Amino acid sequence: MGDRYLHLTRTAPGRFLTRRLGLPQPHPLRRWSADTPALDGPLLRLTAGSSALLEPLSDAGLSLTDAGLPLIAPDEGPAERRTPAALVLDATGVSSATGLAEVHAALHPAVRSLGAGGRVVVLGSPLAADDHHQAAAQQALEGFTRSLGKELGSGRTANLVRLTAPAAAASTLRFLLSPKSAYISGQVIEIAGRAVDGERAAGGDPARPLAGRTALVTGAARGIGAAVAETLARDGADVLCLDVPPAEAELRATADRIGGTALTLDITAADAADRITAALPDGLDILVHNAGITRDRRLANMPADRWSSVLDVNLTAVLDITDALLKAGVVGDGGRIVATSSIAGIAGNTGQTNYAASKAGIIGLVRSLAPRVADRGITVNAVAPGFIETRMTAAVPLFVREAGRRMNSLAQGGLPVDVAEATAWFAHPGSGAVTGQVLRVCGQSLLGA
Structure with missing residues (x-):
């Protein structure tokens, strides 16, 4: 059985009625197909905190060239003016409550430009057993990401990936940054320190x-x-x-x-x-x-x-x-x-x-x-x-x-x-x-x- 309400909200009368009544307005999700294997647009990489894994991640395959999703930085000229299909925020180096301000500073202007059906992936670190300030800051990312997922609308999603080794994250990031993850949002995924079966x-x-x-x-x-x-x-x-x-x-x-x-x-x-x-x-x-x-x-x-x-x-x-x-x-x-x-x-x-x-x-x-x-x-x-x-x-x-x-x-x-x-x-x-x-x-x- 099809979702008749979703189809109704895509019509002009349906949009008018649902907006006036404050009803949900679901956005049709674009799922994987052989004709559309990748998101439509570039991936914008952002950083918060003292250390960054984005360069090692690029070496590990996050460029997604095989899927047609170019990896760009905010300062790379004309590409940044395109509507990004995904945002990746490296927050692995956020280790204090004050450092969370950098999370806001990085994503506050960027989420406005994220395309419909886009992805936000926040990269975090495991909680340190011997540093409660780091643990508090990294746990804060979970509440932040879950809340962001509820705010984005238009079929956009937000997820948190906790990782220790960039090379182990490639398959997870390709999945989350693709149409295959269309119905997954507000999730926290833990990545172990090594990739098994890498060969x-x-x-x-x-x-x-x-x-x-x-x-x-x-x-x-x-x-x-x-x-x-x-x-x-x-x-x-x-x-x-x-x-x-x-x-x-x-x-x-x-x-x-x-x-x-x-x-x-x-x-x-x-x-x-x-x-x-x-x-x-x-x-x-x-x-x-x-x-x-x-x-x-x-x-x-x-x-x-x-x-x-x-x-x-x-x-x-x-x-x-x-x-x-x-x-x-x-x-x-x-x-x-x-x-x-x-x-x-x-x-x-x-x-x-x-x-x-x-x-x-x-x-x-x-x-x-x-x-x-x-x-x-x-x-x-x-x-x-x-x-x-x-x-x-x-x-x-x-x-x-x-x-x-x-x-x-x-x-x-x-x-x-x-x-x-x-x-x-x-x-x-x-x-x-x-x-x-x-x-x-x-x-x-x-x-x-």
Whole structure:
């Protein structure tokens, strides 16, 4: 189902009416396509604080020449008078409360010129355990960036990246500074000190970074799972699409469309891990846990079977299959594990104590497992979708659906491809320094942090 309200606001009567009534005015988001792979305009680089990483970042590939996004400085002549498509502020050197004035001084004049659908990326440093002034200043950047994301409007986004080593940030910055991150705003991403699997990240076709890799996507018959499978295949992966037997027809259609393989299987079955292992004789590089169900009801009215069925699919099966595939070595060194959480697991939701518990459990899995498999170069991350336009949300009552769409900084629902692009970024061979993260794909929902 299309967003009729968004289309209405693009008409002259719609603009007049919504402005007079003070209603949200969502801006159509430009997502990635082969014809428009980059943002339209230059990237303006800015600095606040005593040290700057922008020059090293340029050496690491932030110039984005392969994506057609030129990197310019404010003093580089005519280029600065073009409407920038993105602003990158290096605030890694801000180490005191007074130093935050430089953040204001750098961005205050620049945000006025940022084009519609533009990006703001603030670069910060990890909080220093032995310097509470630095920690206070760097933590301030989080509140600043989240607030800026709510102010920008016109499809613009703002995100904060905390990093220690420039070379480890290239894949993350390319993602955030591209149409692929259209529905991601107000997020804080932590980059570890080193890029894992850097040799494989540097080689091959940039348009097919997953070439030669095998991916498993559960719940791949339709919706978000199908979009994830399609996006990973677009990036070169060989995809094993998994879903339950009743969805076999749709599953095979997805697999056929992307040149993948279909596997019908109930992931809660006792032999699920064994059957997955048998289907992957050459091992697995990317494991995407997307399968999930809802059985909504308020706790006072929720029987045990509705509780357990959701926990069994959404959490227990994820834990058991992950453990089994890691123990058997099916997920190889340098592998990627991406699980689907939800903003319901972060903020809670009426009638979804079972679902929210399962999705919060995914966050616990990520945070605990990531450091324990890091020595093998395996990353573990989660995406946490907000309101995504799927068959399920299309069935939601009209007013509840409209509230879900508008209660975020971009004033619209996301698309399955938005979750898929975030998953593909986590799966990228150059994202080895990104682990233990939970990325909200929610347009900066007003619910939760």
